[in-house]
Amino acid sequence: EVQLVQSGAEVKKPGESLKISCKGSGYNFNNYWIDWVRQMPGKGLEWMGIIYPDDSDTRYSPSFQGQVTISADKSTSTAYLQWSSLKASDTAMYYCARHGATVVSRADYWGQGTLVTVSS
């Protein structure tokens, strides 16, 4: 069974760093693109970026380029989303999703979401 299990909720202060995770199982993690999607409170889904674990080919939305870093560890079948300096506006639910073997393939499995709260 394909599963994407995300790390738990986080409460951080502005300026702190954070790395959240998304662990894939039940499929060949290396050969499926994984992306990250943000949902701010009361807002819609926003695509952040996508990574191909096998060679770490990564694409970012212009809105998130330079704001976050997406990475993947093939040895643990885990994708990551990290911030070096959080802002209050990063408060949101973050989802990871598995795409197919090409970057334009559909996202067919999703993680349960990680709630990030940034508050002083």
Next chain:
Amino acid sequence: QSVLTQPPSASGTPGQRVTISCSGSSSNIGSNTVNWYQHLPGTAPKLLIYNNNQRPSGVPDRFSGSKSGTSASLAISGLQSEDETDYYCATWDDSLNGWVFGGGTKLTVL
């Protein structure tokens, strides 16, 4: 502003048929296939339609999708109370070199 335009809300009574539109441009819907997701906030989004009109296993045939030019539509027939949630269209954008979502449509079952 979302790259893909959806109506913010839609509604219907049980048993009715409702459609949700998704408008884009030549660089996204005009060039690539469209997927639709059903999303209850706080839970994992669910793939409802892929490749414009294909249903994943387990999705009822009450849900159907279509695409024409730079627009796509999701139709839900035999509306049920459990269909009351948010719906998003998504596709790849060749100009942005990334995925784009519609702003989402909140469906209310009256």
